[in-house]
Amino acid sequence: MGYYLRRTAQAILTLIIVVSITFVLFRLMPGGPIQAMKNRLIRQAAATGTAVNIDRINEMVELYTGIMPDQPIYIQYINYLRDIILYQDFGESIRYSQPVFDILFEAMPWSVFISVYGLALGYTANILLGAVMAYKEGSRFDQISTVGSIFLNSIPYYVGAIVLLAIFAYDLEWFPTGGRYNTDLDPGFNVFFMISILRHAALPILSGFIVGFGGRALSMRGNSVRILGEDYLRVARLRGISSTRIATRYVARNAILPMYTNLMIGISAIFSSSVILEYIFTYPGVGWFTFGALKARDYPLLMGSFLFFTTITIIGILIADFTYGIVDPRASTGDQDEAF
Known part of the structure; x- marks a missing residue:
């Protein structure tokens, strides 16, 4: 305690x-x-x-x-x-003549929606890809995936966002070019409005998915390859434990552990990158209002946005501290003089 x-x-x-x-x-x-x-x-x-x-x-x-x-x-x-x-008084926005708290409180769920889904999809895909790369170490699939991961990881997220917007929104017209939903529809819990929300959020979420893609797959691959050489896996095979159980209970769980804290910190990173992403996609979330406040020198709104991002970062790190001992029971909870 x-x-x-x-x-x-x-x-x-x-x-x-x-x-x-x-x-x-x-x-x-x-x-x-x-x-x-x-x-x-x-x-x-x-x-x-x-x-x-x-x-x-x-x-x-x-x-x-x-x-x-x-x-x-x-x-x-x-x-x-x-x-x-x-x-909860952060002052009043100069640009919008509304309380800063009301603006951020209304925009926050939309930023959380696209950011968390993008981060969740990105981590899931990277973990799966990294695990398969480690399982097929040295194969052609591993080589091609490694090169592809390095290439994708080197592309700035805003470049990927612009390319997605140009191709899928302007050229193919599969997705809207901006906004949170179709303003011609009546907001509410109905099928057409929900579909509109998903269509408008698809490209921002996909851009969030691309942010950092490849780097985490390479980390998962490296962790898995290292663990595959451990002695306790050889003992597990000699005991006749199935390959599926070894892959899920021994390799995957231990390979994911070093990435867990990065996942929590990544929540704040994805929010900070949303400042540019939301502006590119004209998606009125916290990031979009922050960028607008910066251009208009709307200092009260800019200050409120900064405190929002700071709070998200601290909460993410705090959650990682609280839950790491649950994820990895071998870690100390800090009650003893152990470093972890």
């Missing part, structure tokens, strides 16, 4: 440190977002011939960012954390 409490405390501390560093950079860097927003509002007031009211400008900055510019920085920081923790 002490191990889990320590890990949870470390995760919370890490999140607070990241938020603190981001807040300080956000507030104090020369010509930073707060000052830039303040200057923009002053210019807008001057352009319309309205008298510049600094108090009113400061109130508008606080409305958008949750930060009162004239307050001491430690007061700003306390108020900022209070608004996030107690009220």
